[in-house]
Amino acid sequence: MMRMRKVGLEWLRAGLCIALLSWIGVAAPGSAGVRAAEFQPLEIGTRAGVRMFSVEMAATEEEKTKGLMYRKHLPDGQGMLFDFSPAQQVSMWMKNTYISLDMIFIGPDGRILRIAENTEPLSTRIISSGGLAKGVLEVIAGTAKKYGIAPGDRVSHPLFNGH
Template sequence: MWPYFRGWGAWWLAALLGLVLASGSLRAAEETTLEIVTKDGVHVFSVEMARTDEERQKGLMFRKELPEGKGMLFDFKPDQDVSMWMRNTYIPLDMLFINGDGTIRRIAENTVPLSEKTIASGGPVRGVLEVIGGTTKKLGIRAGDKVAHPLFSSP
């Protein structure tokens, strides 16, 4: 009976350890809605939030697709100069660098997949929105347009 019990205890310990280790990677990213106001209208996106260092570091790495209307919003509280890259990112992205008041400071269009070239914000920003490459051109989104989301304060 003892060997059976010892094996059973080891199984439970292994299962518990597996749950603890997996819990961080199985946690679903917070998803929220974001709007971009352009001269042609309002464009709505469903975005995953990247708030922690770990979430910001991973970003959209290893993804093979990103549907239109989806994206990831990086929170860089407090406002700061930011540099991004495309390491381990398999899809081209448009990166929108957004000031604390919600104004788009700069857009890097169709970034090159798997590149380690840094893409700078061009000044302090509160957030960076990543969407599928070509989105900003297709929707007429430009620097100076406004982003409505709780992350950004209204003037």
């Protein structure tokens, strides 16, 4: 009986240790290289007023390549901002992206160039910026229409400060 209790306590300690290490992201299998999203505030000035968003940044080539692929949900008011500095012609697609998005192409001065609304999930059709874009904001489909976001509206975010 004593031996079983000791073994039981060892298993309990081991389980707690694994749980703690997993919680802090050290020992969980498959967690290597996974980081929590860091959200930043972004504002869009529209005719109807200022709209606030919380965005994840996609700045590295790996982050830009993956984007919002494989996600099944994107809450209203959240999105992903792609950094394409310096400004350039940008082409996007929806390969491996399960949710319909609005893609908002933003020039170096922070003005919206173009909006591709209600993009088709899983499509490999190329969606072009239609001009030099420094950033692309992806939000859940219908956001632009819902909040009256239009070409010419100004986006406020550190990416566009100083052009």
